[in-house]
Amino acid sequence: MSDKRILLRGARALTGAGLQCSGEPVDLLVEDGRIGAIAAAGSIHADAPAVDLSNRLLVPGLVNGHQHSHEHFQRGRTENLPLELWMNLVRTRTPVLLSPRQIYLRTMIGAIESLRTGCTTLVDDTAVGGSIDRERIEAVMQAYEDSGIRALVGFSMMDRPVIDNFPFADESFPAALAAELRAAPRPSSQDYLGLVTDLARNGHHPHQSRVGVLMSPSAPQRCSEAFLLEIRRLADELCLPVITHVQETRLQVVTGQLFFGSPIVEYLDRIGFLKPATSLIHAVWLNPREIEALARSGASAQHNPWSNLTLGSGVQPVRELLEAGVNVSMGSDGSCSTVTLNMLNVLGTAAGVAKLRGNDPTRWLSAREALSAGTQGGARALGFGESLGVIEVGARADLFACRTDTVTFSPFNDPVRQLVYAERGAGVDFSMVEGRVVMREGRLCGIDEAAILKEIEHEFLELSARFDEAEASVAPVLAAVELLYRRSLQVGIAADTYPARLADRGGCA
Numbered sequence: 001m002s003d004k005r006i007l008l009r010g011a012r013a014l015t016g017a018g019l020q021c022s023g024e025p026v027d028l029l030v031e032d033g034r035i036g037a038i039a040a041a042g043s044i045h046a047d048a049p050a051v052d053l054s055n056r057l058l059v060p061g062l063v064n065g066h067q068h069s070h071e072h073f074q075r076g077r078t079e080n081l082p083l084e085l086w087m088n089l090v091r092t093r094t095p096v097l098l099s100p101r102q103i104y105l106r107t108m109i110g111a112i113e114s115l116r117t118g119c120t121t122l123v124d125d126t127a128v129g130g131s132i133d134r135e136r137i138e139a140v141m142q143a144y145e146d147s148g149i150r151a152l153v154g155f156s157m158m159d160r161p162v163i164d165n166f167p168f169a170d171e172s173f174p175a176a177l178a179a180e181l182r183a184a185p186r187p188s189s190q191d192y193l194g195l196v197t198d199l200a201r202n203g204h205h206p207h208q209s210r211v212g213v214l215m216s217p218s219a220p221q222r223c224s225e226a227f228l229l230e231i232r233r234l235a236d237e238l239c240l241p242v243i244t245h246v247q248e249t250r251l252q253v254v255t256g257q258l259f260f261g262s263p264i265v266e267y268l269d270r271i272g273f274l275k276p277a278t279s280l281i282h283a284v285w286l287n288p289r290e291i292e293a294l295a296r297s298g299a300s301a302q303h304n305p306w307s308n309l310t311l312g313s314g315v316q317p318v319r320e321l322l323e324a325g326v327n328v329s330m331g332s333d334g335s336c337s338t339v340t341l342n343m344l345n346v347l348g349t350a351a352g353v354a355k356l357r358g359n360d361p362t363r364w365l366s367a368r369e370a371l372s373a374g375t376q377g378g379a380r381a382l383g384f385g386e387s388l389g390v391i392e393v394g395a396r397a398d399l400f401a402c403r404t405d406t407v408t409f410s411p412f413n414d415p416v417r418q419l420v421y422a423e424r425g426a427g428v429d430f431s432m433v434e435g436r437v438v439m440r441e442g443r444l445c446g447i448d449e450a451a452i453l454k455e456i457e458h459e460f461l462e463l464s465a466r467f468d469e470a471e472a473s474v475a476p477v478l479a480a481v482e483l484l485y486r487r488s489l490q491v492g493i494a495a496d497t498y499p500a501r502l503a504d505r506g507g508c509a
């Protein structure tokens with residue numbers, strides 16, 4: 001359904017910045033991709049096709065601050081490895097080269113799961129491999145075009161070899177292996193910047209097109225300072241949002257101290273990298289000076305609680321960030337570590353795991369705060385301001401509906417808590433992006449989901465063994481990284497860093 005005007009009839013809705021639930025059902029008139037009117041059910045008489053949404057709750061579409069489509073074929077293949085070890089199984093020493101069609105199918109896994117679980121905007125920080133191949137990149141963009149989701153695609157940019165992201169690399173890696181890893185082909189910084197500039201200027205600016213691009217330097221320690229500053233300059237010139245992974249783990253704080261003479265957020269503040277529409281992904285291990293820098297600069301902290309649990313990274317000091325006035329958004333991270341991109345799971349986890357911090361229950365994150373971060377916070381972090389992530393007149397019509405005649409909502413007491421703590425997507429059966437219906441009565445409108453899943457199953461008959469081989473090639477890399485991982489645990493970090501992990505006994509680690 002692609003009519004310019006659509007009437008959504010008879011749902012209860014979470015409206016406005018406060019996510020207040022309309023007690024009685026309402027009608028929503030959608031015009032030209034925006035919400036044109038909200039009024040009591042039956043009171044809008046418009047010459048427009050209508051969708052009956054009775055027994056549904058209408059919710060602003062969830063914004064997934066980042067995932068990685070290059071991980072979707074590896075979901076469920078790893079467990080119980082900390083980030084620095086696990087990441088070598090994603091970017092393997094011997095990569096698995098996929099065809100453009102396989103990349104299209106792989107990307108579609110994330111798009112389908114996202115729409116089915118209430119997400120209408122996702123950021124995809126995807127790795128391009130050893131060189132930039134436009135046909136493969138077009139395959140990613142086309143999957144998002146076809147699925148109907150709003151997508152902002154970045155290319156996991158780095159201009160340093162992965163081995164040089166780590167402290168103590170030369171002491172830990174055998175010389176021949178280190179030389180091999182440093183010699184592996186990778187795109188140049190100009191290749192990356194040329195790609196993003198070209199796409200942004202030719203139909204993929206995220207604030208003008210549903211499928212757009214953004215700047216995604218993978219992490220500050222993976223980029224030279226000159227590259228980071230060029231990314232900053234170009235993002236400002238093109239008006240593009242920026243995301244980068246920062247201080248997900250304790251080892252990354254140690255890395256900052258050894259590489260930059262301070263934790264990484266302090267470094268980014270010093271070089272002028274922090275600005276609005278700039279998201280620091282994870283931001284788990286922070287000290288008060290870094291939180292102050294985020295608040296002062298207008299940069300966002302992106303909370304990825306489920307990823308941080310599955311990789312054992314720790315728990316973000318989300319209350320301290322909110323109290324300082326930092327915009328907090330939510331993300332799933334990639335499905336090789338998390339197995340799922342389900343943002344309802346992310347929100348429930350955020351509100352749940354926050355209760356491990358401190359003994360003052362009034363400072364624990366609430367379901368409403370988690371949902372607000374997963375909608376309005378996500379929109380602000382990507383530079384959409386107040387025009388996305390909210391159901392109100394004038395906002396972009398990105399929303400979803402879940403059935404309320406289900407056990408999750410019976411009885412119907414507090415829809416926000418029941419949504420965040422209990423709904424995981426089983427009841428989500430309607431989704432709209434930019435005023436276009438992309439899922440109706442549980443069926444995705446733009447694609448043949450069953451055929452795509454069947455094709456993936458067929459492709460994986462051959463791919464499975466190639467992934468086994470690629471993962472086996474990593475064994476000597478893992479042995480070296482384990483050495484530097486253990487060595488880094490012996491290096492102290494600033495005493496006022498917020499504790500993020502529990503120790504085996506006697507306090508925090």
Ligand SMILES: [Zn+2]
Pocket residue numbers: 066067068245281333334
């Ligand atoms: Zn990530």
